[in-house]
Amino acid sequence: MSVNATTPLVESLRQNAKDLLDIQVLQTTVNEIISQASWLQIIMAVIVVVLSYDQIKYQLNKGVIAGPRFKVWPIIGPFLESLDPKFEEYKAKWDSGELSCVSIFHKFVVIASSRDLARKILSSPKYVKPCVVDVAIKILRPTNWVFLDGKAHTDYRRSLNGLFSQKALEIYIPVQEKYMDIYLNKYVKYDGPRQFFPEFRELLCALSLRTFCGDYITEEQIALIADNYYRITAALELVNFPIIIPYTKTWYGKKIADETMQIFADCAAMAKVHIYEKNGSPTCVMDEWIHLMKNAREKHLEDAESKLLIREFTDKEISETIFTFLFASQDASSSLACWLFQIVADRPDVVEKIRQEQLQVRNNDPNQRLSLELINQMTYTNNVVKESLRYRPPVLMVPYVVKEKFPVTETYTAPKGSMIVPTLYPALHDPEVYDDPDTFIPERWENATGDMYKRNWLVFGTGPHVCLGKNYVLMLFTGMLGKFVMNADLIHHKTDLSEQIKVFATIFPKDDLWLEWKARDPLAASA
Numbered sequence: 001m002s003v004n005a006t007t008p009l010v011e012s013l014r015q016n017a018k019d020l021l022d023i024q025v026l027q028t029t030v031n032e033i034i035s036q037a038s039w040l041q042i043i044m045a046v047i048v049v050v051l052s053y054d055q056i057k058y059q060l061n062k063g064v065i066a067g068p069r070f071k072v073w074p075i076i077g078p079f080l081e082s083l084d085p086k087f088e089e090y091k092a093k094w095d096s097g098e099l100s101c102v103s104i105f106h107k108f109v110v111i112a113s114s115r116d117l118a119r120k121i122l123s124s125p126k127y128v129k130p131c132v133v134d135v136a137i138k139i140l141r142p143t144n145w146v147f148l149d150g151k152a153h154t155d156y157r158r159s160l161n162g163l164f165s166q167k168a169l170e171i172y173i174p175v176q177e178k179y180m181d182i183y184l185n186k187y188v189k190y191d192g193p194r195q196f197f198p199e200f201r202e203l204l205c206a207l208s209l210r211t212f213c214g215d216y217i218t219e220e221q222i223a224l225i226a227d228n229y230y231r232i233t234a235a236l237e238l239v240n241f242p243i244i245i246p247y248t249k250t251w252y253g254k255k256i257a258d259e260t261m262q263i264f265a266d267c268a269a270m271a272k273v274h275i276y277e278k279n280g281s282p283t284c285v286m287d288e289w290i291h292l293m294k295n296a297r298e299k300h301l302e303d304a305e306s307k308l309l310i311r312e313f314t315d316k317e318i319s320e321t322i323f324t325f326l327f328a329s330q331d332a333s334s335s336l337a338c339w340l341f342q343i344v345a346d347r348p349d350v351v352e353k354i355r356q357e358q359l360q361v362r363n364n365d366p367n368q369r370l371s372l373e374l375i376n377q378m379t380y381t382n383n384v385v386k387e388s389l390r391y392r393p394p395v396l397m398v399p400y401v402v403k404e405k406f407p408v409t410e411t412y413t414a415p416k417g418s419m420i421v422p423t424l425y426p427a428l429h430d431p432e433v434y435d436d437p438d439t440f441i442p443e444r445w446e447n448a449t450g451d452m453y454k455r456n457w458l459v460f461g462t463g464p465h466v467c468l469g470k471n472y473v474l475m476l477f478t479g480m481l482g483k484f485v486m487n488a489d490l491i492h493h494k495t496d497l498s499e500q501i502k503v504f505a506t507i508f509p510k511d512d513l514w515l516e517w518k519a520r521d522p523l524a525a526s527a
C-alpha cells in the first residue's frame, strides 16, 4: 500500500498529527508568552479570563429574560444587597418582568413573578425541588423528611396529613385557648406600649409547642426554646462556611436545634406511654400521631388487607418532624400576628364588626370556650385573617432548585442547578382578581370568586409542598383574633415606619409594632 494512499485511516492519522503539532505550537507560544510575561501580567490575564467567563456564563443563563444587561458587580453580583434585602427592591424586580434574574457568585437565580408561572413552578416536581441552604441539612439533619423528594416525600406527607385534619385540629383547641388566656392576661397588665414583635414570637412559640407537645413539655423547656430560637434563624444565612466552627452562628444554631430535638424526642416517648400503655386520649399533635399509628396497627391486625397501616415512627423521627413544624411555622405565624393586630388596631370599623360577631356566635356568653364548631361560625373574623394574609403575605417567595433543564416558557429554559424562585406576593395583589389590592378590605371575601381563593391564593404555596399547616393557621388565628379583640382594646402607637415592610425571612412592620392592650368588658358597647 502506497504511503500516499488517502484512505480515511491515513487521513485521520495525518489530521491527528497536525492537531498535535498545532497544540505543541500553541503550548510553545503560551510558554514563550509566560516566560516573557511578568507576574503582574499573568495575574491580569487570569483575572480577565475569569471575569469574561463570569459575564459570558451570565449572558448564556439569562437568555431572553429581564435582568441587568451585565453583572454590574463582577463575580459577587448583588451579594451585598442580598444581606440586607429591601421589600421595594424585590418589588421593583417583580415589576421588571414575569421572569427576571440575578447572579450572585456562581449561583444563577431566576425569579418568576406572575401567578401562572409561580403556580407552574410549584407544581413541577419533575423539574424542581425546594432549595435549602447547605447548613439547613446539618441543622435539621440529613435524615429529616423535609429533604425527601418525589414519591418518598409524598408518601411521608400522607402519614402527616391526619395530624391537620378537621378532627385533629379540634383536639388542639383547649390547650391553645388556655395559653391565649395566659398571654392576653399578661398583655393587659403591661404598663404602656411596648414592641410586640418579640412578644408575638414568644406567644407563637408557646402556642406551637403546646399544640405539638401538650403537657409533656415544661415551661422551662418552652422558655429555653423561645429564648434561643432566633439563633436557628440566624444560622441559616444564604452564604455560610462549609464546616461548623465552634462558637460561630451555625454552631449555636445546631446546638439549639439538637437540644430542641432532644426535648421533642423525650416528649414523644412520654406520649407513647400515654397512648399505648395508658390507653389515653390524644390532646396534642404527638398524641394524635401515636394514636393514628395505634389505630392503624389495630386495624391491620383485624384486617391484614387494611390500607390504613401507617408504619411505626421512632421518637427520633417524630422529634425531627415536629422540629420542622416549629421551623416552618415560627417566622410566618409571628409575621401574621404582627400585621393582623397592627391592621385591626388601626381599624375601629373592623374591631366593631368582629366584636358583634363574637357575641352573636356565642349567644352573648363571652365565656363560652372555643370549639371548631364555634370558630367555623366566625365568618367575618375569618375573613379578616384571610385579608391580612392576602394584604401582607408572610412568605413573599419560595426558593426552589432546578433538578433538570426546565422549559419554564416557550422562550426560556432554566438551566440545571439554578435557583428558581416563584413569588407569591404579586398574585395576591393582582388588580384583576382583587379590586383595589393595596387596601385592606375584609368584606371582599363575602363574595369571593374562584380565582380569589384558588388560583391566586398562593399564601401557602401550592403543589406537592403546599403548607401542611394552612387550615391550622386559619383556625388558630380566627379563634385568637376573636378572643383578643372581644376582651381587650388594642392601641397602636403609630410611627413613620409602621407601614413600611421589613424583610427578615418573612415580613414585619419596620418599627417592630408598638402596641398597648387594655382589658375591656366584652359585653360593653365599643368605645
Ligand code: HEM
Binding pocket: 122, 130, 146, 157, 324, 325, 326, 328, 329, 332, 333, 336, 393, 394, 395, 398, 459, 460, 461, 462, 463, 464, 465, 466, 467, 468, 469, 470, 472, 473
Ligand atoms: C401564617 C403562617 C404560615 C404561612 C404563611 C406558611 C406558608 C408556607 C409556604 C409558602 C410554604 C411553601 C409551600 C410550597 O413550597 O409550595 C410552606 C410549607 C410548609 N409549611 Fe407552612 N406556613 C405557615 C404556617 C405553618 C404552620 C403553623 C405549620 C405547621 C404546623 C406549617 C408547616 C409547613 C410545612 C411542614 C411545610 C413544608 C411542606 C412540604 O415540604 O411538604 N406552616 N408554608
